[in-house]
Amino acid sequence: MSAKRARIAIADDHGLMRQGLAAILAADPRFEVVGQAADAAGAVGLVRDLAPDVLLLDVGLAGGSGVDVAGRVAGLGPECRVVMVTMHARLDLVAACFRAGAMGYVVKDSAATSLVAAIEAVLRGERYLDAAITPQVLLRLDEYAARKTGPRDPAYDGLTRREQQILRLLAEGRAVAAIAAELFISKKTVENHRANICGKLGLANLAELVRYAARLGIVDLDDDLS
Numbered sequence: 001m002s003a004k005r006a007r008i009a010i011a012d013d014h015g016l017m018r019q020g021l022a023a024i025l026a027a028d029p030r031f032e033v034v035g036q037a038a039d040a041a042g043a044v045g046l047v048r049d050l051a052p053d054v055l056l057l058d059v060g061l062a063g064g065s066g067v068d069v070a071g072r073v074a075g076l077g078p079e080c081r082v083v084m085v086t087m088h089a090r091l092d093l094v095a096a097c098f099r100a101g102a103m104g105y106v107v108k109d110s111a112a113t114s115l116v117a118a119i120e121a122v123l124r125g126e127r128y129l130d131a132a133i134t135p136q137v138l139l140r141l142d143e144y145a146a147r148k149t150g151p152r153d154p155a156y157d158g159l160t161r162r163e164q165q166i167l168r169l170l171a172e173g174r175a176v177a178a179i180a181a182e183l184f185i186s187k188k189t190v191e192n193h194r195a196n197i198c199g200k201l202g203l204a205n206l207a208e209l210v211r212y213a214a215r216l217g218i219v220d221l222d223d224d225l226s
Helices: 015-026 040-050 066-076 091-100 112-123 134-148 161-171 176-183 187-201 206-216
Strands: 006-011 031-037 054-057 081-086 104-107
Touching (some): 006 112, 040 054, 054 112, 066 091, 081 112, 104 112, 161 176, 161 187, 176 187, 187 206
């Protein structure tokens, strides 16, 4: 009797990427592609209706972010393991995906063997981080740990995780529109967060926000791991 094939679902907003991933998996007799989706609602529906063993999930989806989808899938139960397959290699995004419940993270320009290795790992109950970004991630983690030992402000610790994220992005000089696109939220939401941040920290303007972030050592001017 042949071994049971692992059931794989794919969620990516680019049709060609979905087709490419499906072709890689079709070449391996251990895997079976049971469904595909192009948006966030469809991705959650795949897991709810088809109960795949693994969901290959892009970060950027219509109707919501892949990070949010990973969290919703994790809430449905541990049976489906999520592997993020994305073009992004930023530490904050990697960390957010794993916090949300993803078990694997693969960069899209990696070899097909990385994708297969990620699926194999999560099916064993292990986490997988693409070898192409592991050294950079470890370096960033060291830098992050060093910053965490620096001076802290209770008011900063009182910010929500999202507010801390937006504070850092604003301090790095990112425009509101760019932050909105990166976090898959509206510009109005970013502006509301900015106002709340300044209110909680007693900051009058963006210049004071930048100086505050620099004083606490939380500004990272090169957040891309690639």
